[in-house]
Amino acid sequence: MPHNVLIVDDSATMREMVKRTLRMAGLDVDGVYEASNGIEALARLAEHEITVILVDINMPTMNGIQLLTRMKQNQRLRHIPIVVASTEGSRERIEQMQQFGAYGYVRKPFQPEQLRDVLKPLLGVKDHAAAENADAGSDLF
């Protein structure tokens, strides 16, 4: 089964940075899809089989927490792992994301190693040399 990643962030620059990071991290990714808010993300999820979602919190139209809530209410979508990539630093907000069902969290700005650490259990790696250089810096819930 292909490994498809959906990046949900209102910044096109950040989406491009994440795509580049995914390539650099040597993760086993077949397809990358993008959405600029929660509404667009739900549309992509209806069109494609997604393995893992990387989602920002602070977005217009439908933010990351609203997207998490909607996904957890949907039988087809509720089991897709969600990794939050956000500037949020508050302990309460991070715990809130965990309660909403997020699989992991990386705080912006993040290094490729941090993203790889949190996504590796979900996607596996293509580049074994890169995997051996893994470094801590992200959180799995």
Add this chain to the structure above:
Amino acid sequence: MPQQKTPTLAAIFSDVLARLAFMFTEDLPVDPIPGGGWIEASVGYKGPVEGRLVLTCTREFATVLASNLLGTDPEDPEADVKAEDAVKEFMNITCGQYITAVHGTEAVFCLSIPEVRTAEAPPADDAGPQQVLLSVDGHLVQLRHQAGPAPAAGAAREQP
């Protein structure tokens, strides 16, 4: 206390810039370039206290920032297209880091969606307890902190 915020603001700005874009602030005087080409990016925060961070920079700086974030050449048209988006995302990240550094991880804050508009060049002596002038790889930038509620037109949006 505003007097304590300036070093933190400059330090956090420099740290995010270095980690995110591999760009570095310098302790060199740089004269602002009068005339057009300046933009202002701002992001508000609201929680136990509220305020706003505002970055004034040239469009050229924003383009270089975008190219560094994207890993492209500054001459790449993609960098110019994403210049404003890049500076908005940079301010979003800087603001998140700033409020955590100043207020800790216990306080919950909501950030507004970052905004960009055209601006005037900042005066060379326009420095004070809540604002700093910095040179970044030869580009002058002004960063300032505005305490208190945002102007009505740029009010912070609530998160649930």
